Amino acid sequence: MTSFSNGDARPSLSHADQLDSQHQLLQHDSTLTVAQSVSLTIGGDSLLVVDERPRSTDQRACCGLIAKSTKTTHAIGLYNILDADLSSTGLTITYAEPVPKDSVTVTALEYPIAEEEKAHAQAWVSQLSMLAYGEAQPYKRLKVLINPFGGKGTASKIYHKHAAPVFAAARCKVDVQETTHQGHATEIVEEIDIDAYDAIICCSGDGLPYEVFNGLAKKPNAGEALAKIAVAMIPCGSGNAMAWNLCGTGDASVAALTIVKGLRTPMDLVSLTQGKNRMLSFLSQSFGVIAESDLGTDNIRWMGAHRFTYGFLVRIMHRTVYPCDLAMKVELDDKQVIKEHYNTYAHNPAPTRSPEETAGQSKGLPQLKYGTVLDELPKDWEVIPGEVMGNFYAGKMAIVSKDTNFFPGSVPNDGLMDVVTIDGTIPRTTSLKMMTAIPEGGFFDMPDVNIRKASAYRLIPRQKEGYISVDGESIPFEAFQAEVHKGLGTVLSKSGHLYEAEGPRP
Numbered sequence: 413m414t415s416f417s418n419g420d421a422r423p424s425l426s427h428a429d430q431l432d433s434q435h436q437l438l439q440h441d442s443t444l445t446v447a448q449s450v451s452l453t454i455g456g457d458s459l460l461v462v463d464e465r466p467r468s469t470d471q472r473a474c475c476g477l478i479a480k481s482t483k484t485t486h487a488i489g490l491y492n493i494l495d496a497d498l499s500s501t502g503l504t505i506t507y508a509e510p511v512p513k514d515s516v517t518v519t520a521l522e523y524p525i526a527e528e529e530k531a532h533a534q535a536w537v538s539q540l541s542m543l544a545y546g547e548a549q550p551y552k553r554l555k556v557l558i559n560p561f562g563g564k565g566t567a568s569k570i571y572h573k574h575a576a577p578v579f580a581a582a583r584c585k586v587d588v589q590e591t592t593h594q595g596h597a598t599e600i601v602e603e604i605d606i607d608a609y610d611a612i613i614c615c616s617g618d619g620l621p622y623e624v625f626n627g628l629a630k631k632p633n634a635g636e637a638l639a640k641i642a643v644a645m646i647p648c649g650s651g652n653a654m655a656w657n658l659c660g661t662g663d664a665s666v667a668a669l670t671i672v673k674g675l676r677t678p679m680d681l682v683s684l685t686q687g688k689n690r691m692l693s694f695l696s697q698s699f700g701v702i703a704e705s706d707l708g709t710d711n712i713r714w715m716g717a718h719r720f721t722y723g724f725l726v727r728i729m730h731r732t733v734y735p736c737d738l739a740m741k742v743e744l745d746d747k748q749v750i751k752e753h754y755n756t757y758a759h760n761p762a763p764t765r766s767p768e769e770t771a772g773q774s775k776g777l778p779q780l781k782y783g784t785v786l787d788e789l790p791k792d793w794e795v796i797p798g799e800v801m802g803n804f805y806a807g808k809m810a811i812v813s814k815d816t817n818f819f820p821g822s823v824p825n826d827g828l829m830d831v832v833t834i835d836g837t838i839p840r841t842t843s844l845k846m847m848t849a850i851p852e853g854g855f856f857d858m859p860d861v862n863i864r865k866a867s868a869y870r871l872i873p874r875q876k877e878g879y880i881s882v883d884g885e886s887i888p889f890e891a892f893q894a895e896v897h898k899g900l901g902t903v904l905s906k907s908g909h910l911y912e913a914e915g916p917r918p
Contacts, residue, residue, distance in 0.1 A: 458487040466482070556613045575646045602627045613671060639770040675906075688786070698880070811912075827898030827899075
């Protein structure tokens with residue numbers, strides 16, 4: 413049997429490792445013997461189960477003698493353990509067992525406990541529960557929002573079949589509500605009691621988290637709300653970028669497990685303004701071929717994530733350009749320096765936010781440091797040529813869809829956006845190489861890929877019609893300005909530090 417330890421599939425312990433683990437942990441009273449012949453030993457990252465009970469009561473050897481018991485040993489990753497409970501009927505350990513296709517299913521071990529052993533068993537259960545959750549909050553209070561129209565319209569079925577059993581087994585307190593129209597999640601969250609929930613779970617694609625962040629932003633105490641309530645996703649849409657970045661999966665059951673064991677992680681959010689209107693973005697903003705490949709392919713949504721590839725290929729074959737005026741507050745513009753920035757962040761302690769800091773957040777959203785697109789352009793911003801812009805893509809997360817680590821240098825909480833610009837007149841063969849280079853990890857270093865880390869930018873389209881995408885949602889095709897707010901939002905992530913993506917190559 414294999415188990416997910418820290419969320420990764422790992423083989424069972426070798427016999428030598430098992431003996432060593434048992435020897436060390438017996439000294440710390442970490443072994444519990446149940447059903448007379450079953451030992452449960454808490455190891456460094458797994459629960460070791462050694463079962464020496466006979467497989468069958470009528471199992472006989474030759475000459476009528478009773479056969480020897482069959483010893484079985486397997487390890488369950490502590491990360492996978494959802495709950496341990498001692499009741500009048502005995503001990504129940506519930507865990508997420510890996511199954512084919514990179515999913516998990518809820519499974520339980522049940523053993524009788526003698527009355528005289530219950531005090532020791534209760535202490536052992538407490539120790540197991542503490543180690544199984546570590547720094548993660550157990551028994552989370554979850555507001556679950558389901559978009560029944562997202563993706564292929566199967567979000568409700570996916571949630572109830574694959575995610576709900578994991579939440580129930582982990583004894584999370586769950587309040588489920590389906591959205592009925594676009595913007596409904598924003599309306600729900602704007603009225604939500606931020607003291608009633610620990611996290612809002614979006615069963616959808618990336619559109620619902622966008623609505624949730626903007627609902628929290630509309631509250632009079634927006635700063636406190638965004639710091640206090642974490643946002644997470646059960647992947648049910650086409651791109652599911654939030655789930656890939658924070659959970660490292662596109663599977664609903666594994667995402668649910670990651671949410672149960674998720675660590676509260678401060679994450680930058682981006683204010684985007686058009687005229688006097690202001691919205692928040694958590695994922696990306698795009699103009700040019702990426703925006704058109706996304707928003708211009710709604711008529712083939714049935715293709716799922718493949719519609720992005722199809723839309724991209726059609727447009728690069730025409731070598732389409734999207735002229736614009738572009739200016740940025742550039743902070744880093746050298747690829748090697750960006751790599752060093754990523755490595756420094758990765759090796760520093762994970763960012764945290766204390767309850768005192770959460771309570772001390774400003775009442776509303778942070779003031780805009782650079783104003784809006786209606787204000788005069790700051791003199792220290794760099795003007796970027798945009799006459800032959802093929803693609804403008806600014807990201808706050810690394811992965812934009814499965815196998816598409818478009819922004820490998822992106823980290824959750826550095827106060828910077830990763831901005832990619834690509835000339836629309838480059839050869840078609842180069843554009844095709846870029847597509848294959850993304851999943852292979854070579855995109856970042858390609859000479860025609862311009863990457864900058866910026867704290868703000870302004871983009872003014874020169875055409876009259878087109879698409880601008882914010883977190884996969886369409887906004888009016890007009891001038892806009894964006895700036896980052898360091899650590900404004902909160903998410904639940906697997907690592908509590910980095911996205912589940914490979915950083916840029918050395």
